[in-house]
Each structure stands twice: as C-alpha cells, then as structure tokens.
Amino acid sequence: MTRQDVLTVEELLKGHDPRVVKAALWLRELVTTAIPDxxxxxxxxxxxxxxxxxxAGHLCGVFPRERTVSLFFEHGAHLPDPASILTGSGSRGRSVVVERAGQLPADQIIALIDAAVDHRRT
Structure with a gap:
C-alpha cells in the first residue's frame, strides 16, 4: 500500500486557496449529513x-479545482433539479459547482443527495 492509498481529505486539499478548501469541506459536510452511513x-x-x-452504491464525488469545487453526481442526469443548480450536458453525470461555501441553499444540495440515494436504490 502506498502513501497515496491512505491520503486524507485534508491532505488532498493542502495548497488550495482557502476559499476552495472551505467550499470543499462545506460540501463534504452536506454529503455526510445527508448520508451519515x-x-x-x-x-x-x-x-x-x-x-x-x-x-445505493457510488453516489457522488467532491472535486476541488483552482477556483471552484464540483459536487459530481454519477447519475445526475436522472435527478430532479427544480432549482436548476446542476450543470453538464452528458448522458449521465451532472455537477453542482460552487465558488464558496454557502453559495447555494444547503437544502437544495441535500435534496439532490437524497434524490441520488433514492435513484440508485430503485
């Protein structure tokens, strides 16, 4: 097992702009609040x-970039998005992209996370 195999989220975020780190940790908190297990x-x-x-299997991933953070939903194209916060045009995946923590209402993101669980269970 290499050191990269046991990299922590905090280690992954080292070197990122503090705003990106805060946004990534905020999205992490939303996901773990919505699906604590x-x-x-x-x-x-x-x-x-x-x-x-x-x-439900694999649901989503958080991807920090230089100035933004994406919460990517593997099956996002199949999720209800009444607030129109998902971006992307592929046949399967969609993302919520934020520049800062709290940029979007947490309940809208949590609703997508819940919908992703429901979608994958059916």
Whole structure:
C-alpha cells in the first residue's frame, strides 16, 4: 500500500486557496449529513473524494479545482433539479459547482443527495 492509498481529505486539499478548501469541506459536510452511513474515499489520481452508500452504491464525488469545487453526481442526469443548480450536458453525470461555501441553499444540495440515494436504490 502506498502513501497515496491512505491520503486524507485534508491532505488532498493542502495548497488550495482557502476559499476552495472551505467550499470543499462545506460540501463534504452536506454529503455526510445527508448520508451519515456513506463511506468516504479519497481519489488522489482524480484529485477528489467520493461517497459510497451501503445500499445505493457510488453516489457522488467532491472535486476541488483552482477556483471552484464540483459536487459530481454519477447519475445526475436522472435527478430532479427544480432549482436548476446542476450543470453538464452528458448522458449521465451532472455537477453542482460552487465558488464558496454557502453559495447555494444547503437544502437544495441535500435534496439532490437524497434524490441520488433514492435513484440508485430503485
């Protein structure tokens, strides 16, 4: 096992702008609040960290970039998005992109997380 195999979220975020770090940790908190039994895994090669639900499988990942952070939903194209906060045009994935923590109402993001769990369970 290499050191990268056990990289923590905090280690992954080192060197990022403090605003990006705060936004990534905010999204992390929303995901773990919505699905407390999800397993978190850091993906050094993709420079992100993702969440696996015990019954629903892989749901989403947080990807910090230079100035923004994406919360990517593997099956986002199939999720209800009444607030129109998902971006992307692929046949499957969609993202919520933020520049700062609290930029969007937390309840809108949590609703997407809940919908992702429901979608994958069916």
């Amino acid at each position: 999800a397993r978190e895994k850091v993906w050094p090669g993709w420079h992100g960290f993702g969440y696996h639900h015990p019954q």
